[in-house]
Amino acid sequence: MEIKSRIVMTLAALMLIGLYYQPFWTIDMSAPQYPEGIGMYIHINDVTGHNRHDLQSINTLNHYIGMAEIHKEDFWEFEVMPWIFGFLIAFGLIAAAVGNIKLVITWLALMVVLGILGFVDFYMWGYEYGHNLSPDAPIKVPGMSYQPPMLGCKQLLNINACSWPYIGSIYLGLSVMLAGGVIWIEKFSKKQNT
């Protein structure tokens, strides 16, 4: 691998550090009573409100339709994800240091597989969260479930919920693009040149 590729790969690995500081996903909710908006951010190790007490308000509202409360402690993912990304950063740095393009390809493949697994996990959580409703719920709407959208917007009773990637995902995307670029240069464009 060229020195330039190594630097780019180092950058790709270091990009992931951003995920420790910025949420990578947001769920925005709007309703007539919430002109100021309400919502939550998903970090690799936490779930927080858009505003300081939004999570408390979301839990309060959701109990009417029997949804479980959201508490950070209930997510094993928040324990695991920081380690996974730690591992990926280390792996990526090693790949850059060693300069082995196969390691880079493996790294990128790992990222893609973990990304898909992440989406599957997010979907399963969302399904559970939206369907597993308390039988004691004061408000029951026949046939209604409250699974939040994976991507995009969905009207759930009075609330329009939108699910979008957030700043952390930009780091993630840049990281994937940089690694992809390294592979492209090393494997394809180089061959044409030589």
Next chain:
Amino acid sequence: MDNKKSNTLRGLLLGAGFIAVAAFIFTGCPSQQSMFDSGDAAQKVYVAPGEHDEYYGFFSGGYSGQLSVWGLPSARFLKVIPVFSQDPETGYGYSEETKPLLMTSYGFIPWDDSHHPHISQTNGDADGRWIYINANNTPRIARIDLQTFETKEILELPNTGGNHASSFVTSNSEYVIGATRFSIPYEMDLDVPIDSYSEEFRGALSFIALDPETGMMEMDFQILVPPYNYDLGRAGKGPSSDWVFFTTYNTEEAHTLLEVNASRNDKDYVAAVNWKRAAELVRNGAGETMSAEYYHNYYEGNQGIAINDVKDQVTVLTPQDGQNFIYFLPTPKSPHGVDIDPTGEYIVAGGKLATVIPVHSFSRMIEAIENQRFEGHVENIPILDYDATIIGEVENPGLGPLHTEFDGRGYAYTSVYISSEIVKWSLETFEVVDRIDAYYSIGHLMITGGDTKNPDARYLVGLTKTAKDRYLPTGPKQNHPAQLYDISGDRMQLLLDFPTIGEPHYAQAIRADIVTPNVKQIYEMEDNDHPYALRRVADNRVERDGDVVRIYMSSTRSHFRPDNIEGIRVGDTVYIHLTNLEQEWDVVHGIAVKGANNSEILVAPGQTKSIKWEPTRTGIYPFYCTAFCSALHQEMQGYIRVSAADSDVPLTWSTGGN
């Protein structure tokens, strides 16, 4: 003959023609003009739904004892802040937290008469941190926090009768002032014949120091003055910012039928006090400590139960020869307001029985003091020569000029009570340049951003005393009106006429963007330092200590915890301490208990409030949430079982069968 006749006829026809044209000019045009004006006026006060007004208006409640908050220019009513009167709507003065605020050296007083709100200042401009307001009847000053729009502190003024010349702050909020309107014997609780007025009665000017960080008040000193009526006051600005000014009437020292006996003198006085010099004298020990009893009521932490700090002495400064801190400026006649223009140079008195508006010059006053141009002394207070301090007399101001504010562009606006109008006059020529009707009998007026070094001077509000035919009639007693005028142009223009709450005396308006960034949306639960707060839902409980039962209750949408309580006995004193655990803006819960001889309480998000209840009969007592908080608000209820005094029903509490 014929010729003469036809000449006469021609003259007659010509005259009729003139009258017809004149009638058209004087009746036709003005009505078209006013149609044009009112369309224009409607646009100027229109604030679209969801949009915000540009100014907060704070109107005193007068005999309501409260302070009402309005949006200007739309005149949207925003809120009543309870201050000196109990307010069953919110539980102010009924809850355990707020009852101590209304304590005085005369015991608990459920009412007062609030007059002159004044916003705290920094460098001569309103800073929007706190607003102070006086109680006229049982002399007090309150501080309202403009983060929460709640009354946080009340200080009683000792040995004062009628705190009317209050609560004006100095230009860096060093002091807020108060004064005696009805002179009384200064010595505490002195029992003397009323006709010993001149010998035994005295006035007191109060200087209350303000803490620059917290806005908290402390009675620093009082100045003992002759037994006149001290009516209104203002602090100086810029060059005069070390001074405060008070008007006096009844320099005749009458104690009966004042309408006649206090209207004899051609001139009364404006008292000019160099507060900085007076404070220095006090620091250097010139004051004397006298016994007094007065209450200082405030919260020690963020919230909790207000405390009564009872004081037993006060520092009093009696003017002595050569102390040079207080002077009298002769001023015609029974002056009401004394108002200082934005440059700090002009001292305008509203001589309510005078035929002119007298204008004193601050720099001429200082000169007169230096040159000792005195025409006499009263109780060691030099009386300055009228001609030495006066700089102008505004002629033809109407009948009964009262109060003046300024636009910062060289004009003054004076309210005129008897002729029911506002006159605009020039500070250069001292001539009236415009006048406009008030509906009816105007008291105070105020200018947006007024009584500061830099008034915004977009609008003027006139606070009038009778509505008569202005609105749909509401019986023999109607609410007091206010009128909003546009003063941005050469001529004043009436924009709006609206009924208010109570009887607003003075009002102030401040640009909203100075206040809104600091307004709180919730009380943070983690800062809740109330001794009976419920920090976690799981801690809800009932505790008995002898005959006192304390219910630590939480509210969240849409239930109370606990909501079933048994084991209360007739003869118990029950306190319900309700903590609203919500942390969302404007999600308010309340509670009321059947048969409780008390009001409801409303509890803001993150706040703890308590009501006292002494059940006198056995039975089942429903309680419920009084604020429509949520979709299942109607389900937000509970029961308390009250058993006989000798019953052995155990004390239990539960929610949802747990």
